[in-house]
Amino acid sequence: MPSRTRPALAARTRDRPLPRSPVRHRRCPLRREYAVSGPRPAVKSVPAGGRGGGEQGGAEGVQLLHGSRSSPPQLLGDVLDLANGEAVTWALDMTGGEPALLIALLVNHGQELVYILGIAVNRATDSYRGQGKTDTRDARVITDQARMRRDLQPIRPGDEAAIELRLLTEHRVDLVADRTRTINRLCSLLTSMFPALERALDIGGTVGPLVLLSGYQTPAAIRRAGTSRLTTWLRNRKVYNAAGLAAKAVEAAERQHTAVAGEKAIAKMVHTLVKEVTALNEKIAETDKLIESRFREHELAEVILSMPGIGATLGAEFLAGIGGSLDAFPTPDRLAAFAGVAPAPHDSGKVSGNLHRPQRYHCRLQRVFYTSALTSIQCDPNSRTFYDRKRAEGKRHVQAVLAGSAKLLMIFA
Secondary structure, three states: OOOOOOEEEEEEEEOOOOOOHHHHHOOOOOOOOEEEOOOOOEEEEOOOOOOOOOOOOOOOEEEEEEEOOOOOOHHHHHHHHOOOEEEEEEEOOOOOOOOOOHHHHHHHHEEEEEEEHHHHHHHHHHOOOOOOOOOOHHHHHHHHHHHOOOOOEEOOOOHHHHHHHHHHHHHHHHHHHHHHHHHHHHHHHHHHOOOHHHHHOOOOOHHHHHHHHHHHHOOOHHHHHHHHHHHHHHHOOOOOOOHHHHHHHHHHHHHHOOOOOOOOHHHHHHHHHHHHHHHHHHHHHHHHOOOOHHHHHHHHHHHHHHOOHHHHHHHHHHHHHHHOOOOOOOOOHHHHHHHHHEEOOOOOOOOOOOOOOOOOHHHHHHHHHHHHHHHHHHHHHHHHHHHHHHHHHOOOHHHHHHHHHHHHHHHHH
């Protein structure tokens, strides 16, 4: 698999239309190609009509530039000097994060950029001689793929609103993952010390259990407080249904009169984790406000919110997934395939009409439409009717929801 620490990058110059066959192209000495990779700059040239040795397996008219001593502007200048005025196409296997500066530089200089999936590079690498994994080899493979394929998508300049929404939504995903991990650890500790209370409380669902655990962690402490005092303590902290929560806690404490070994240390750790979960909840709430305010400023916000089951958070993830614009998806089918909600044909020989779930798609976009379809089933009568009809046809739950996702996408597009 290509290294994810930095992008493998390839550039090709074009002085005439490319032949379809890669073998015919290798016999064409008039075409020059440049494969660029890191980490140390050196230039290796293979003269036209010659062959490169080693694991990279050279080809006619190929020059490999690999290294990172030179800055991106110097690298761009080196390649353009080698191109000698001819048009250059740059191919990358990454589009976000680390190569952002390089992409911005190339876009500002009017260079043509195309994107090739990392998994496609990985699959293509298996057909080359040798088994080594180097940046130079990856760049050479990307060069060949960019030379032969005509279906690579261009890399468009980043939209400021889409980039901001992508950063905010990714940050929110990280915060939610941290909260889930902390809650799981909290539940595990509480189960080891006070299993009855862990069963009685919905720690990840509401704020009340966290407030209770911030002051009382052990069965003995809850029994000493009693129902009346515990109810007053929770009510002063504005906990919803304080009396019911206090009754559950006291009932659980009455079931356990044995203290486990290390109870004090576990109680302190439970208190620490409760504070961490509370802080993460506050950060998530702040991030949600930022996402909603930024999302509502977008020109497509009202249209997206008009779809059943989509709110500000899912709408922001949708805009981040499509890059802030639908220009890259000329048809609804293209968007459905990109989001992974359209079935892919799996035909061979006399077998036809065999549809399977796609293997390559945008995971976050699929989550957006799948979650919106689940929500719309509960709140939209038309979506519920469609879901029930699919279930009556023999579809499984996931299949029916995906069908609803595709329908919502078609309505939007």
